[in-house]
Each structure stands twice: as structure tokens, then as C-alpha cells.
Amino acid sequence: MDIRDELIEHVPRLRRYARALINNRELADDLVQDTLERAIARTELFRSGTDLRAWLFTIMHNIFVNQVRKSAARGTHLSVDDENVPEADYAVPATQTGALEVRDLDYALQRLPVEQRQVVLLVGLEEMSYADVALALGIPIGTVMSRLSRGRERLRALMAGSVPRANLKVVR
């Protein structure tokens, strides 16, 4: 099978992941398109026999990181290491039934630092192994685990239903 045919098979997953990651349909589809274009332009760099999906996610990650860097230059970006921000500042109100509504999930996911969101989605949504996540993101597996743990704990806090504090913060 031609690598282009294999690429097409991965498009649905790439689109799903991009839309969960960005929460903006237009920008997510742009990210997928950029990823596919770059993959097609560099097919000679792909080593046959290796995991095409991990390779595609690596490309998508690199493009996304560049976009985040550019947007971070224009606004505030929360780093994964920013532990000074209390969870309550990100908390979303619990639904009346306490169920994890899709809307709340999406809202909470978008409030995770990008680095944590990527890991939580690659593991939870794409069901990638920790080793593949480390490969795709270019980070040590220990970092994957710590980001996964922090991200999930932050989501748990967000979805626990703490009422956000009604204070105003001065941001950059």
C-alpha cells in the first residue's frame, strides 16, 4: 500500500485529536492539513516498518508547538510547570447531576496547560502507549508520566465542581 493511502487511513484520528486539542474546528482542520502536507512533502524521511501514526503525531506536535509559541508571544501561556495557579481558579461549576457532561469536559480540557492536554489526549483518546507518546512529543517517558498525572489531577479538580473565585486577576 502506498504511504499516501496509509496517510488517509489516519486522517479521522488526526482530526479527532486536533479538534479535542484545539477546540476550534477551523484551526483544528488547518492543523491536520498542515500535518498532512508536511508528511507528504517528507515521506522519504519516514522509515517503513515503523509506526506511521506516531510519526504523524510527531509532525502534528511540532507544528502545533510552533503555533503555540507564536501565540504565546502575543498572549499569556500557562506552562506545565506553573504550579502557582490554584486549581480553584480553573474550576468549572458541577452539573446538577454531577455527570461529566461533554461541554464541561471540553471546557476543562481547554483549561489544562497545553503540554498536559496533549499527554492526556494521546493516552486517553488515542490510547497510545506511554513510550509512543514520549516518542511523538519528543520527551522522556518520565515526563510523560508526570504530565499525565498532573493533567488528570487537574481535570479531577476542575470537574469536582469547585466554584470559581470571583476575584479579578491582573494578567499580562
Added chain:
Amino acid sequence: MKFRGPLDERPVSEADIQAYSDGTLAGARAAHVRRYLAGQPGEWRRILFYRRLNAQIRDAYPEQAAPPLNAPPRPRRAWRYVRAFAAAFALACVALGWVAVSEPSQQVLNDAAVMALMEAENAKPGAPATPEAILGPASAPFDLGAAGLRYLGGSEVRLGPFASARRYVYENGEGERVVLLGARAWLASGAPQWSAHRAGALRLLMWRQGGTRWVLAGNAQTRGLMRAADLATMPPRDSGAP
């Protein structure tokens, strides 16, 4: 205290908890974690949340079908920006065009001023300047009392399908009437000093100030006409001056 179990086993780590939640922990290690969890109901709740979270994420974001191969390619981001910019530019042009056609030219305003003056002079003495004046704005744009002119009334006057002007009628002590017309002139440059134009027995005094084009029309012999133009174009004085 960390759960250790048999002495030859590694204590349960956070990585074990995450892997157990994801179902990726190997058999013996998974059993070790299960034994640990048996005495940790809080940890169990955490794991259940993680598992439920994974399922919820997969339900919330189903796979997005790839567009068919014969589908037209998505327009590039830059092209979309170009289109948005073009749309905004076209909208701005339409708005500018509307402003342009809805602003009467100097000639149109002059002609309207002459017509308005004739209407005002033909009205009966003692009656309101024109029938429309009864419905006009209550206040005059300028107090021309110092020039001996009393404000009678004003109204809106149409100058075409899009343009309009405001008409104000004044009268001096001899019963001679003058008409002041004001129209929007956002696109015209300012000309705060009045200039005069003679049309037969009539005199037109014109100026532009604050985005408004003004024409004051009256008989050339009307007392107070030019003084009124002076008053209307005079910069406001400091009221505290002696």
C-alpha cells in the same frame, strides 16, 4: 506510608497508578497494585475517575471522517484571511460610498438654500416660517440675536434619495427672513471662515465646520446677514474673560 507488600517488590508508584488506570500494567504488577488499592478507597475513586475520564473523552470526540478524495481542497488559511480582508474592504467601500452619496454637494446645498429662502419669504407675516417648521427641532444651532435675528423654527429637508439637510429660519426686526441650511460633510475638509457668493439679489454665505456644511441665505440687503455669519463662525470666547 507507602505500600510495600513483600520486601522484594517495588512500592506502588504514581506511574503504577496511571498505568493501572489505563489497563497497561502487566499481570503480576497489576495484582500488586490491586492489593495496595484494597486498603485505599480514596485511590480507588481516583482510578475510577481516570477510567471514566478516558471513556468520556473517547465518547466526546468521535473519529472525524476524512473528507472524500474528490472533495474540493480546503482553502488555505492565508487565502481565508485574504477573503475576509476583501469582504471587510468591500464593506468599508460600501459604507464610504453611502456616506459619499448621502452628503449633498455645495451646489446642491446652495440650490436648496435658495429654494428654502423663497419658501420662507412667501410665508405669511406672523405665521411660522414654513408649515414643516412646526415639526422642526426646538433649538437653533446658533444664537444670532446679536445680529438682530430671531429664530423662528426649523425642519428637515430632503435633497435627494439619500441626502438631507436641516433648515433653520430666522427673521430680523424688519420682518426679513434668512435661512440657514446644515448638512453632513464628513468627507469634506474644514473651512471655518465663511465665504460669500452672490446670486442676483441673494447672498449665500458658506462654511464647513465640525463635519457640517453650512449655508446662510438671505437677501443681499438684509440687515444682520453678514453679521450673523460672523457670529456663527466666531470661535467661542472664554466666558471668564472681563
